[in-house]
Amino acid sequence: MSEERLRIAIQKSGRLAEESVELLKNCGLTISRGRDTLYGRVQEMPIDVLLVRDDDIPAFVADGACDIGVVGENVAEEDRLAGARETPAELVARLGFSRCRLMLAAPKEWAWNGPASLEGKRIATSYPGLTRRFLAAAKVKATPVMMKGSVEVAPRLKIADAVCDIVSTGATLDANGLRPVATVFESEAVLIRNPASFGPAKQTIFEAFMKRVEGVMASRE
Ligand code: PRT
Ligand code: ZN
Incomplete structure (x- = not known):
């Protein structure tokens, strides 16, 4: 049986990219990237990282291709207003960068x-x-x-x-x-999630990840 993993989408390159990786690093997470530059694996937790165009992130997260994502609130909100999805991605945290x-x-x-x-x-x-x-x-x-x-x-x-x-x-x-x-x-960078509830294994990973994110945010205040 394959181990359940949480999938996060972040920007591959651009104004969000560096600080998105930095956020993961501050959460104590290192991404190992093989030859495939679009995909990485977190070593410390069962998390996969997808490196994509920022414009694709709201759709990936809303449709469940990814569980969570880091994107500009401007892009997330515009996607929500466009009303193209049955249930848009949900905002879970403001991240304080790319303002x-x-x-x-x-x-x-x-x-x-x-x-x-x-x-x-x-x-x-x-x-x-x-x-x-x-x-x-x-x-x-x-x-x-x-x-x-x-x-x-x-x-x-x-x-x-x-x-x-x-x-x-x-x-x-x-x-x-x-x-x-x-x-x-x-606007600032925000963390968004798929609106459907996660299964118990994924929910446990998500909660552990959010605890780390909240720790990083609290230490910045
Ligand atoms: O390649 P990809 O599609 O992933 O990236 P992108 O080129 O679409 O986006 P990117 O990397 O430029 O921006 C990603 C996010 O960063 C945006 O959605 C915003 O949330 C945030 N951000 C922060 C900015 C800026 N600052 C910014 N200055 N996004 C764009 N700009 C552009 C703006 O469009 C204008 O052309 O920079 C120019 C204005 O900058 P100033 O400093 O001259 O005012
Ligand atoms: Zn873009």
Whole structure:
């Protein structure tokens, strides 16, 4: 009989990757990676690690291809709002790294009079769900224009009038003649889990893992 293992999805490379591995390390877990760079095994606990694109993590976790995952809350929440899954992944812990903001940004020359300034405008974004939710709450009618990348160039190319994009230092917006005008979502890395209940063996591993994660988080406070 094969031993039950908990499967965690983390980003392979990018802004979450290093600190996701660091979190596991701080939990006392080391990942052994063979020649296969998409898959690793934790030595100290029955845990497997899948190294993937961050965009795939909410779906993998929601569908049960992985049991848990580390992803930006912006990506997890956008996936939830897209409503493509019967039961989306559940948020279990905020992890305190990869902090950023999803922000509306407008050309610097605009006179900004609050969200009403966006009425009738086109807004380029990779986060149409979060953008729509913000606009609805502000009672503004504007059209999100989906772009997977290079959102900040959209106004210059007349693809859109404004943008709703992830901001960390603000340098990217500034370099493209844009300035942040409103915060749509505050984000950090989060731990998500499959919403279905785990069998007893997996549940035991999950609880032992969470105890370690909570220990790491508590020591950071
Ligand atoms: O390859 P893969 O699909 O896995 O990665 P990715 O390129 O889609 O994502 P990645 O690694 O760039 O970001 C992963 C997560 O990190 C995001 O979902 C956020 O939760 C978080 N994060 C933190 C950021 C940033 N900071 C960030 N600055 N994600 C993106 N940016 C981008 C932003 O889109 C913009 O282009 O950086 C630019 C702005 O940075 P500043 O410093 O100029 O403001
Ligand atoms: Zn991505």
